[in-house]
Amino acid sequence: MCGIIGCAGRSEDTLDVLLSGLEGLEYRGYDSAGVALANGSLDVCKKQGEIARLQQAVGGLRGPVGIGHTRWSTHGPPTDANAHPHTDCTGDVAVVHNGIIENYEELKTELRERGHEFTSDTDSEVVPHLVEERLAEGASFEDAFRAAVARLEGSYALAAVTADSEAILATRHDSPLVVGVGDDAAYLASDVPAFLEYTDRVVYLEDGEFARLESGSWTVTDAEGRLLDKSISRVEWDAEETAKSGYDHYMLKEIHEQPRALRKALRGRVDEMTGSVDVESLAGLSPSSVQFVACGTSYHAALYGAQLLREEGVPAQAFLASEYATAPAPVDDDALVVGVTQSGETADTLSALREAHRRDVETLAMTNVVGSTATRECDRTLLIRAGPEIGVAATKTFSSQVVACNLLASTVARGEDAREVVGALRDLPGQVQELLDDSRAEQVADRFVDGAGYFFIGRGYHHPVALEGALKLKEITYKHAEGFPAGELKHGPLALVTDETPVFALATGDDEQATKTVGNVKEVEARDAPVVAVTDGVSDVGRYADEVLRVPETHPRVAPVLANVQLQLVAYHVANRLGRSIDKPRNLAKSVTVE
Numbered sequence: 062m063c064g065i066i067g068c069a070g071r072s073e074d075t076l077d078v079l080l081s082g083l084e085g086l087e088y089r090g091y092d093s094a095g096v097a098l099a100n101g102s103l104d105v106c107k108k109q110g111e112i113a114r115l116q117q118a119v120g121g122l123r124g125p126v127g128i129g130h131t132r133w134s135t136h137g138p139p140t141d142a143n144a145h146p147h148t149d150c151t152g153d154v155a156v157v158h159n160g161i162i163e164n165y166e167e168l169k170t171e172l173r174e175r176g177h178e179f180t181s182d183t184d185s186e187v188v189p190h191l192v193e194e195r196l197a198e199g200a201s202f203e204d205a206f207r208a209a210v211a212r213l214e215g216s217y218a219l220a221a222v223t224a225d226s227e228a229i230l231a232t233r234h235d236s237p238l239v240v241g242v243g244d245d246a247a248y249l250a251s252d253v254p255a256f257l258e259y260t261d262r263v264v265y266l267e268d269g270e271f272a273r274l275e276s277g278s279w280t281v282t283d284a285e286g287r288l289l290d291k292s293i294s295r296v297e298w299d300a301e302e303t304a305k306s307g308y309d310h311y312m313l314k315e316i317h318e319q320p321r322a323l324r325k326a327l328r329g330r331v332d333e334m335t336g337s338v339d340v341e342s343l344a345g346l347s348p349s350s351v352q353f354v355a356c357g358t359s360y361h362a363a364l365y366g367a368q369l370l371r372e373e374g375v376p377a378q379a380f381l382a383s384e385y386a387t388a389p390a391p392v393d394d395d396a397l398v399v400g401v402t403q404s405g406e407t408a409d410t411l412s413a414l415r416e417a418h419r420r421d422v423e424t425l426a427m428t429n430v431v432g433s434t435a436t437r438e439c440d441r442t443l444l445i446r447a448g449p450e451i452g453v454a455a456t457k458t459f460s461s462q463v464v465a466c467n468l469l470a471s472t473v474a475r476g477e478d479a480r481e482v483v484g485a486l487r488d489l490p491g492q493v494q495e496l497l498d499d500s501r502a503e504q505v506a507d508r509f510v511d512g513a514g515y516f517f518i519g520r521g522y523h524h525p526v527a528l529e530g531a532l533k534l535k536e537i538t539y540k541h542a543e544g545f546p547a548g549e550l551k552h553g554p555l556a557l558v559t560d561e562t563p564v565f566a567l568a569t570g571d572d573e574q575a576t577k578t579v580g581n582v583k584e585v586e587a588r589d590a591p592v593v594a595v596t597d598g599v600s601d602v603g604r605y606a607d608e609v610l611r612v613p614e615t616h617p618r619v620a621p622v623l624a625n626v627q628l629q630l631v632a633y634h635v636a637n638r639l640g641r642s643i644d645k646p647r648n649l650a651k652s653v654t655v656e
């Protein structure tokens with residue numbers, strides 16, 4: 062939540078760099094935004110609303126050093142006053158913050174008693190005042206910043222500037238921050254896409270480290286001020302991947318990027334001839350049991366993964382990360398805990414992984430983001446290689462997570478020969494493309510855009526997709542939607558089914574599960590509900606449906622990805638008809654760094 066950008070050393074266009082960086086970070090929060098530029102004095106501009114409002118208001122601020130912020134409110138509503146950067150009483154210190162300062166009330170009271178005045182409801186505003194006090198005592202900017210940070214409890218990524226210093230100071234604890242190394246300038250951001258246009262060389266900060274960015278130079282020190290020898294990594298994403306490239310929305314672009322993302326997820330990792338899977342980071346892995354921890358869409362992938370492993374003879378369960386530590390499930394010595402997290406920064410998932418560490422269990426981060434907190438804290442990493450996902454609604458990363466679950470399952474498999482599955486995975490990108498080229502999702506969306514509510518049902522591997530279909534629809538259309546295991550509908554939710562509630566039924570193949578789902582479809586049809594069958598046409602589910610969304614025939618483990626792509630398209634087109642803010646749905650943020 063919240064995005065931070067900083068830039069030192071580009072005196073002519075610092076403001077442009079900050080504003081375009083904020084656009085690249087808007088997925089992290091978009092209810093207000095602001096910038097501060099230092100140039101002997103400090104110019105601050107901040108506005109409630111999306112970044113476009115800030116752009117209109119900001120005028121021609123200039124300066125060699127600047128910081129910016131896009132906010133997802135935690136303390137206080139989205140107003141101009143609560144937007145970052147926050148300043149001290151003198152107006153000479155500006156700070157941007159991502160995270161939550163837990164002891165802010167105590168600090169605020171203390172600062173008020175010493176005469177400080179606050180202008181916002183935020184927790185973050187205590188920081189510039191703490192810096193101000195030390196500066197007033199004669200400390201250097203760096204010592205003042207370190208002393209202020211030492212007073213904080215909670216999670217934070219912080220960046221600060223002062224009117225007359227040509228440096229940005231930054232630090233982190235449980236919130237991401239990465240330095241970008243340019244030729245003549247240095248950058249700072251919550252996430253790489255914010256400065257990818259200018260440099261692909263990055264330095265990931267660890268908790269407790271401090272960065273100092275100046276014109277063309279950067280240093281990182283530890284909490285005691287000792288210089289650290291940090292290595293520079295090159296990110297593989299390019300700026301084109303973070304642009305809309307002619308699509309109306311990032312979400313639609315990312316749905317269409319799935320064939321490419323899936324090919325990348327498999328590249329160099331599977332051998333179709335032998336059916337063998339060889340993922341370096343999973344070498345030697347042979348867990349006695351597996352626990353998945355994840356949230357939202359990633360949790361749906363985790364549910365799928367757990368089922369897959371159980372089928373391979375490995376005991377496995379999926380947990381909502383936010384509940385994992387509440388009543389910890391027993392775990393054996395050789396267990397593996399897998400954190401499924403696109404961003405690698407989700408606070409609930411990180412907290413569950415830390416719980417696993419406390420219990421001395423081996424951990425694996427299944428993530429899309431190189432260098433993210435999850436990758437740094439887990440024992441192993443399995444990258445899903447989906448490329449940057451900007452739309453708040455996760456799409457291509459779900460598909461890539463499903464593939465990654467298959468790579469994991471094949472590695473630790475105690476069951477059947479993987480050749481067939483590997484063959485199906487290799488065909489998957491082409492089949493997704495086929496489906497994208499010829500989908501009736503838009504017509505289905507048109508027909509059912511006025512639904513009073515929507516239900517999604519599926520059994521087995523289609524159950525997580527039913528949940529995911531409902532989540533996607535509700536988050537971007539703001540319409541009520543629920544997903545259920547198909548057999549569960551009759552145990553209560555059927556009472557809600559009417560002729561105004563379309564039911565999306567997922568049924569591929571003609572196994573027992575598909576046959577039973579057809580039975581459930583008949584039940585809803587008898588209650589006059591419009592039915593949309595998502596099917597490969599093998600079973601006769603289409604006979605009982607008002608609309609059919611076809612998917613190519615494939616292995617039962619792979620079919621859910623195809624079915625899900627149809628549901629992504631339906632959600633997108635319904636939201637588009639309704640004129641929703643598809644890439645930035647209300648109240649949400651992509652990277653949820655608070656618990």
Ligand code: F6R
Nearest residue numbers: 357358359402403404407454455
């Ligand atoms: C929904 C969505 C969220 C995320 C969830 C976990 O479209 O994107 O439900 O899946 O917030 O995020 P990650 O995967 O980054 O841990």
